[in-house]
Amino acid sequence: MVDVAVLGAGSWGTTFGKVLADGGARVTMWARRPEAAREIAESRRNTRYLPGITLPATLTATADAAEAVAGAEQVYLAVPSQQLRATLASLLPVLPPDAPLVSLMKGVEAGTRLRMSEVIAEAAGVPASRVAVVSGPNLALEIAQEHPTAAVVSCVDIEVAKAVARVARNDYFHSFVNDDVIGTEFGGxxxxxxxxxxxxxxxxxxxxxxxxxxxxxxxxxxxxxxxxxxxxxxxxxxxxxxxxxxxxxxxxxxxxxxxxxxxxxxxxxxxxxxxxxxxxxxxxxxxxxxxxxxxxxxxxxxxxxxxxxxxxxxxxxxxxxxxxxxxxxxxxxxxx
Ligand SMILES: NC(=O)C1=CN([C@@H]2O[C@H](COP(=O)(O)OP(=O)(O)OC[C@H]3O[C@@H](n4cnc5c(N)ncnc54)[C@H](O)[C@@H]3O)[C@@H](O)[C@H]2O)C=CC1
Ligand SMILES: O=C(CO)COP(=O)(O)O
Incomplete structure (x- = not known):
């Protein structure tokens, strides 16, 4: 079983955690608010963002970032784009040294005008080949309700994109791959x-x-x-x-x-x-x-x-x- 972490427990982070868990991964979410982490871990719900959705038993959550990423083989990021750099700065000491960092976000940083994968590479000090992005027609609530959906995983290293896509798929969610990170991000x-x-x-x-x-x-x-x-x-x-x-x-x-x-x-x-x-x-x-x-x-x-x-x-x-x-x-x- 693959261990993965999802940082950000809003509507997309939580939905993607469900996608990963339903695909067979063991998922730990990091939520900024302890009460949100507790609700996910204890009630298997995130009522603020995903009303009516029961989360899989193989998904848990914590407000402790170090605990969330411990042992993670892939780390997914889903916070608002303008908060990404500060969030990464606070997580830097605990990020695993080799795991791919996967952006689920669709924004450009104000001021620097950088895409999210560029912010990740810069702020985490990792090469572009370790950063993947996921994009596509992915309205969170529909996917949480398991409407069949497809997405694209992109990385300049296509093998990394494939490794992510193998984990980010299940009966109702299919991930294609490409190596056009610029197009994939700017589309979103x-x-x-x-x-x-x-x-x-x-x-x-x-x-x-x-x-x-x-x-x-x-x-x-x-x-x-x-x-x-x-x-x-x-x-x-x-x-x-x-x-x-x-x-x-x-x-x-x-x-x-x-x-x-x-x-x-x-x-x-x-x-x-x-x-x-x-x-x-x-x-x-x-x-x-x-x-x-x-x-x-x-x-x-x-x-x-x-x-x-x-x-x-x-x-x-x-x-x-x-x-x-x-x-x-x-x-x-x-x-x-
Ligand atoms: N919701 C959707 O259908 C989809 C969203 N996305 C993208 O995913 C990204 C995240 O969006 P959502 O999860 O939908 O947003 P959201 O508004 O539902 O949740 C954002 C989450 O980030 C947390 N957060 C806010 N500021 C933070 C900070 N400084 N540090 C840590 N956490 C912080 C919030 O507490 C919340 O849990 C966006 O870039 C969005 O474009 C992409 C595809 C689908
Ligand atoms: O990216 C999304 C669908 O693919 C979600 O769109 P909104 O951020 O407008 O809800």
């Missing part, structure tokens, strides 16, 4: 921004044509951005790109969609943040992604209009990034 980051836009559209009351137009242009926008940063185009057509875009833009379970919907209904950014009791990564990714795009001169009309709505510089009813063009003459539909 950028679809969040499109989902905020779709939420705004939904809140305003526009219909499926508007949503489909923005989702399709969103795929082109995220593909252009990711490819310009070194991603492979095909990755953006896969689970970590198109797949996650569809899931996140279609579901009220998505926190990014929900945050956008509240903006579309007229709530301010502050109200939205106050009303969300889970992380909506898109809100904190906007600034670093916009900076990365500006540095390479990549047009990002969806991101820009979401930003204008959040800054209250655009009425949500005016959001229509697919109508944005400087061209006087009709132009070819560019797909990336």
């Amino acid at each position: 980051v950028l679809k969040n921004l499109v989902a905020v836009a779709i939420g705004i559209v939904d809140g305003v009351g526009y219909g499926e044509n508007t949503k489909a137009s923005i989702i399709t242009r969103g795929l082109a926008e995220l593909t252009a951005f990711a490819v310009a940063h070194g991603a492979q185009r095909e990755t953006m057509q896969g689970l970590a790109g198109l797949g996650d875009l569809i899931a996140t833009c279609s579901s009220p379970l998505s926190r990014n969609f929900t945050a956008g919907r509240l903006l579309g209904l007229g709530y301010s950014r502050q109200d939205v943040v106050a009303r969300m009791n889970q992380v909506a990564e898109g809100l904190s990714s906007i600034a670093p992604v916009a900076e990365l795009a500006a540095a390479r001169g990549i047009p990002m009309p969806i991101l820009e209009q979401v930003r204008l709505v959040i800054d209250e510089a655009m009425d949500p009813r005016d959001i229509a990034p697919h109508l944005t063009t400087d061209d006087a003459e009709p132009t070819l539909e560019m797909l990336s």
Whole structure:
């Protein structure tokens, strides 16, 4: 039996712990709050994040990080992206020396503009070949309810990706692999921004044509951005790109969609943040992604209009990034 640790006991960390345990691993979760650890360990529940879900007997939890990672052959990380660096700094003394570190997160660090795998490599002082990422259409509650789902595990060392994928699979969850870490991570980051836009559209009351137009242009926008940063185009057509875009833009379970919907209904950014009791990564990714795009001169009309709505510089009813063009003459539909 493989021993693994999952650091972060929110909705995705706990769900992924269940995925791993149902695949045959012995899982120890690290929860920041002792009462959360106690509930998981003693009642096999995490009612705040996963109501109605009973966790497997081979999953336990502790608020003691050293205890969580002791003997772990793989370590999974699932905290909000802006908290990752500080979390790692506090865990550094207890991290196992050789275990792969696996990011379950979908964000870019504000300030440094680094992807999560880059933050892990830098903060933990490990080579990129020891850092893997998981991404795909993975709404936590659906997976906790065992709806059949697929994901991608990515690492520059494909053997490490395969080792993780062998553990991160079970009867209802399948992990494919690739070595395109840049594309896999940016797919997860950028679809969040499109989902905020779709939420705004939904809140305003526009219909499926508007949503489909923005989702399709969103795929082109995220593909252009990711490819310009070194991603492979095909990755953006896969689970970590198109797949996650569809899931996140279609579901009220998505926190990014929900945050956008509240903006579309007229709530301010502050109200939205106050009303969300889970992380909506898109809100904190906007600034670093916009900076990365500006540095390479990549047009990002969806991101820009979401930003204008959040800054209250655009009425949500005016959001229509697919109508944005400087061209006087009709132009070819560019797909990336
Ligand atoms: N929930 C989902 O459906 C999915 C989430 N993700 C990604 O997983 C990451 C984590 O998201 P969720 O688990 O959904 O968020 P969440 O909001 O449900 O839980 C976050 C967890 O991190 C903990 N936390 C917050 N600040 C912390 C700190 N400073 N140190 C340690 N722990 C801290 C919270 O107590 C909570 O347990 C995000 O990057 C998200 O984009 C990825 C795929 C699916
Ligand atoms: O990443 C996700 C689905 O793949 C979860 O999306 P939200 O963070 O918007 O809930």
